[in-house]
Amino acid sequence: MNYRVLGGVRKLKEIKPNFLKSSYLKNRLADFIFKRWLIKFKKSFNPTKTDRVLVISMKALGDNVVKATTFKIMAEKYGKENLYIMCRDKWSSVFQELGYNVLEMKKLKNPLKNAKYKIEFFKKVNNLGFKEVILFEFEGTEEVLEGIVCDNKIGIYNKKENSYMQRVVEIDYDKTYILDRQIYLLKELFNEDFTRDEIRPDMRELFHSKKYNDIISIGIGASSERKTMPIKNMGDVLKMILKKYPNEKIVLLGSGKKQEEYARKLIDYCKSDKIESFVGKVPLVETIRLINDSIFFLGYDSGLSNVAFALRKKYICLFWTDMTTWKHRFNDLRIIKGDGKNPINDGYHGTDILNSIKIEQIKTALIELKV
Numbered sequence: 001m002n003y004r005v006l007g008g009v010r011k012l013k014e015i016k017p018n019f020l021k022s023s024y025l026k027n028r029l030a031d032f033i034f035k036r037w038l039i040k041f042k043k044s045f046n047p048t049k050t051d052r053v054l055v056i057s058m059k060a061l062g063d064n065v066v067k068a069t070t071f072k073i074m075a076e077k078y079g080k081e082n083l084y085i086m087c088r089d090k091w092s093s094v095f096q097e098l099g100y101n102v103l104e105m106k107k108l109k110n111p112l113k114n115a116k117y118k119i120e121f122f123k124k125v126n127n128l129g130f131k132e133v134i135l136f137e138f139e140g141t142e143e144v145l146e147g148i149v150c151d152n153k154i155g156i157y158n159k160k161e162n163s164y165m166q167r168v169v170e171i172d173y174d175k176t177y178i179l180d181r182q183i184y185l186l187k188e189l190f191n192e193d194f195t196r197d198e199i200r201p202d203m204r205e206l207f208h209s210k211k212y213n214d215i216i217s218i219g220i221g222a223s224s225e226r227k228t229m230p231i232k233n234m235g236d237v238l239k240m241i242l243k244k245y246p247n248e249k250i251v252l253l254g255s256g257k258k259q260e261e262y263a264r265k266l267i268d269y270c271k272s273d274k275i276e277s278f279v280g281k282v283p284l285v286e287t288i289r290l291i292n293d294s295i296f297f298l299g300y301d302s303g304l305s306n307v308a309f310a311l312r313k314k315y316i317c318l319f320w321t322d323m324t325t326w327k328h329r330f331n332d333l334r335i336i337k338g339d340g341k342n343p344i345n346d347g348y349h350g351t352d353i354l355n356s357i358k359i360e361q362i363k364t365a366l367i368e369l370k371v
Helices: 003-015 024-044 061-065 068-078 092-097 111-128 142-147 178-190 231-244 257-270 284-293 303-310 359-369
Strands: 053-056 083-088 101-105 132-135 153-157 167-170 215-219 249-253 275-277 297-300 315-318 333-336
Touching: 024 111, 024 142, 053 068, 061 092, 061 303, 068 083, 068 178, 083 092, 092 101, 092 284, 101 111, 111 142, 132 142, 142 153, 153 178, 167 178, 215 231, 215 284, 215 303, 231 249, 231 257, 231 359, 249 257, 249 284, 257 275, 284 303, 297 303, 303 315, 315 359, 333 359
Parallel strands: 053 083, 053 132, 083 101, 132 153, 153 167, 215 249, 215 297, 249 275, 297 315, 315 333
Antiparallel strands: none
């Protein structure tokens, strides 16, 4: 596979105007159908008075698991029976395992079918009746609030005002650390001050016994290939781990066809029967169990790294950027960056910061973590 060609294709897709994309008109029509229905629905709908509170958390896996302790605080304040979490169907199993009421929202590929699905979904949501709706997002999904009938909507936003909310907790998306955003929201909701240590996510109650022994878990994917290393770079990391831990087994974790291919190439590169890929082979909760049962976790800036964070697992994150909003600063983890000098690039994976990470940096982190 020519990764430099793939990199060029990616750049072309990024500069292509939206109106030239085949889905543009379908999406516009779908939006029109949904909004037309919504206007009629709101005119005739009489909301039910209840003690229910809806928390909207629609983004990726990492965005959700880092909120684990804050969800517990909300459940204590509102009553767990009254707290409902709206999330994407991909992550609903995690919240269900934690015992929450879950409203899972799908996103169908066909825009017109998705519009029909949204109409039925928001009918269901509104029929439950919510006294308060909390947008527990960090960006990009505030329009979900439009479909919910409630006069008490509050959320995090990067401006002082938002037409979908009555109360706004203003933050700077580019500068505010992810746990600090939660602290600000809790202050607004309950007029209480919390520290980072008090809201550090904790999902250890998910598992009460150990299923896997003598494994080291490796997260091989991320939301973008820019956050992942070239095969050679990660392959050399795995070879070092195999040498340092000869009695342990490496398990590769992730999802999707691209990550399945990435896993196959890593196994071919390392040529070791001590590496097994679980990518695409087990459900999300079982993937989380593998991380929980492992000696330590190593991965990229991804949802699985934040799962390790929420499981209080010792882990190493191979970081791709100088941004600090997702840079956790706790003693039982290490976030490693390169100096950007002499990176080993393939034209598709990673950044100069990520691809200049040295094996010695990872060895030092393992010593510091005492694993």
